Amino acid sequence: MKPAPFEYLAATSAAEAAEALAAANGDGKIIAGGQSLMPMINFRLVKPTILIDINRIAGLDRIEKHGERLRIGATVRHRMTATDALVHRHIPILHDAMHHVAHLTVRNRGTFCGSVCHADPAAEMPMMTLLLDGTIAALSIRGERQIAASEFFVGSLMTSLEPDEFVTWIDIDTLPPETGWGFEEFSRRHGDFALACVATTMRIVDGVACDVRFGMMGVGETPLRLPDIETLVEGQAISERLLQDVSEALKGLLQPNTDIHASADYRRHLAGVLARRALRDAWKRATFRKDGPDA
């Protein structure tokens, strides 16, 4: 379990990293926290000729509010996202989600953007980026390209990044203060990748749900946004009947995998369970918060 030989470059600027990545001709790999990449290179599942370390590039280690969006730099650790005041205040569902990501030691190193680039279909940050209508900033020597999250995840561990591009930051939506949320994840042990997970947000206007967002992970080749479910819930009050309809609808929408931890059938069942719980929570929170965030 030792990696194949590789070169190593500790880039000190984004431009240097972009140049090195271009020069590697598709055989270079960016290393951020290394929490997913190191196992892969140790198993020799990937054999990059060069590792380009972005950790020393100044200015990428911040979370900033730009208007109604939060911008998360490429070297922001999970630990920082989990403890950041802006995240806690403006995207409490992301704060909640962080509790499910790995363990403290992994969160101390792993990065938000690294997780999104790794694109594990059972990882929280890719799903949250999708849920929060993220925009991914991809830099190469050809310049910067901004990719919508909906265009970014193309398969298990596959993204629409070009081989010479790397991510410098990701923007995500903040949520209006009266937004309620539900985050339900089930994994075999705490901190493991999810067998299934639902993240949903909504506001209540005139007694019905609006601005409904509904995302899932662990039940397909990529993280999912499910517009059919969003439409089903939008404009409705949450009732047992509606939750039943959501469970039923999910069965037709999902094509989960079977692996040693769970069958496709069980995952489909779990999706319904978690969806009901998450929607109930979101409704409850939205009810509670519609009189003001500090109520």
Add this chain to the structure above:
Amino acid sequence: MSLHDHSVELRPKLVGKRVKRTEDPRLLAGVGQYVDDMAPAGMMHVALLRSDQPHARILNIDVGEAFSVPGVIAIYDATDLENEVRPAIPTSRMPDYYATPIWPLARHKVRYVGEPVVAVVAESRYAAEDALEHITIDYEPLPFAIRQVDAVKDDAPLLHEEAGTNTIIRREFKRGDVDAAFESAAVTVKGRFRMTRKTAVAMENRSYLAEWDARKQALTLYTSSNIPGVIRDVLSGCLDLPGTRLRVVAPDVGGSFGGKGSLYGEEILVCALARKLKRPVKFVSDRLEDLSATSQAFDELIEAELAVTEDGMLIGLRADVIGDVGAYSIYPWTAALETVQVVSFLPGPYRMEHYRGRIRGVLTPKPPTGPYRGVGRPSSTFAMERLIEMAARKLGMDPVAFRRKNLVNADEFPYRTASGIIWDKSAFQECLAGACAHVNYPNLLLERDEARRDGRWVGIGLASYAELTGIGSRISVAPGMPINTGTETAKIEIDATGAITAAFGIASHGQGLETTLAQVIVDELGCKLEDIEVKHGDSALVPMSSGTYASRSAVLGGGAATLAARVVKGKVLRAAAYLMEQSIDDLDMHDGIVTSRNSNCTMTLKEIASAVYSQMGRIPRDQREDLAASETYDPYLGTACSSTHLAMVEVDPETYGVKVLRYVVAEDCGKIINPMIVDGQVQGAVAQGIGAALLEEIVHDDQGQTVAASLADYLVPVATNVPDIGIVHIEADLPNNVGGFRGMGEGGTIGAPATIANAVSDALSHLSVSVETLPVTPERIFRMLQARRDPAAAVTD
């Protein structure tokens, strides 16, 4: 009795005290020394190309450009080693058994995915692994049966043609007329229990380093083994070296749980290569290799049936077991170790007249099974304790009352079980009562019932069991095995500085034996704890050593320590009597100081040692004796360690996740040497058993590939899976061995799988499903419930 005698009686003893482990400062400060920490000059590294085929003939091996990798020194396959080593043969006197030879590298055929085929020796492990990528092995795939139910069939493809069958072990235990018992029974219950394959997952992977001493033509193997003495003895034959030129050392070892308790081909390999290349050779297995080639555990299919009278007396038990032993029989235990224990321990701690238990051990293309904490008994206890609870339910009896009625009572010991095991006096009933008292069982039932009224799926489960520990020479750890596991030697020496060395054949690898054996010696000899250095894990220490396994070290090592300390103490007091001009009967030693009840004069051990060894003339020549003794202890039989576990669990009615709410263990391990260490062993073993019950499973797919090849897929319990564990120590009648100790390192792992299975079954009882396969995962619960709703959709495990 005189006043003096009283004061001696009241002197503080160390046995029974929570003495902090003396090995911990070095281990916790990171200055322990494991095999991987050693790097003698000129050391080379080995990487192995392992089979990716479950069963195939090796047609050709092409090393390609492997030698072009800088740092590569040599590449070998089995043919290169043919004249360097002899295979190890795990022989046994058992009838109908075939001993599969153990070679360092696969010869002609491969028989499981992960079997070593080619060894690359290089200046670094990196270079060695780079070289592996250039090597291609041409295989002719052969047919195979990956599941035991198929491998056992007469027309199944053979893994070892020489054996003529895949069934290399058969054994039957029989007493009374079991079929008649079933005919007369008021109630019978049966199940098809499956304890899936596990692996031990020690924190330190298996590691070996061999050094060749050209001057002495001698070899030293440093190994992460818990049986260095056994390894020395077998390697002596494989390598044709006498014990004087072959030493096997187990330095600090980071856990074994049984996985490091057998001979491995890699141990033979590094020795052969070090001798051939005349340089030190190291092999450290990585986690993938550990998960795919360290001995695995269990994997039995147990069809068992229990017969009970109307008023709840057990009368008969019959069982048919197929054990999946993997591709080879391991050394020295053989493939009979795990399998035969399942049927010999199945009747458990209960009174039972009629029994028939059959086992067939079959070869399959998987890693060999071997020792694993609890050996056989986690499986047998799982099956038996499920049957007990199923029978209680069918009779409408409380499972505790049902057990109370059938557990062997104090006045019935020694009790001979239907399979011939003899239980000496042990607290069977008291443990059951102790566990129930600890949780206030009647209250706990109310708590459960109240939770159920709220729609929660809460269940309570118990397991009572007994195991045979500290076994002497009369009984073999594995049937018909050629090695002696029934004796242990302690060599205690006081040197000229007054320091004490106590050397043993055991090999502590996390049990804290450096501390507990020192405690025993302190009490017996009357010295200070800090003056004792306990040595172990080195074949050169005593003439024959075997190691630490089978819950033997406290009983046998403690016994030998007691005997040797007594002899040494006699010598110390004889010298002191002369030096102090006192009668020996008036002398005693405590805290390293000899005092006399008739005078105020005292002497320290240091002064006595100096007088004996260094100050010529102080003791006449004919009265001078070295302050040393070597004694061997053989408890002859074994002693029963018994326990009852009780758990309350909750199953999520929607996700089917299982949470352990309460857990208690009441156990009788005889005289407790160190309660803190006993607690630690119980807690660790229960955690391991919870892993076996809820999480851990080695899965081979139909193509024979291992699917759980990393710790992301082979799930060991983490802190959040393990509740606080209540521990009740019951020191009832002490066993009839030298120290009054019983072995207790394995018990937690024996009781926990059954307990959890019973508790989960209880939680699901209103749905009439019964847990018969472990681990009971959310997926399995989902499928059980689905199958109940729609029997046509049932998938068998």
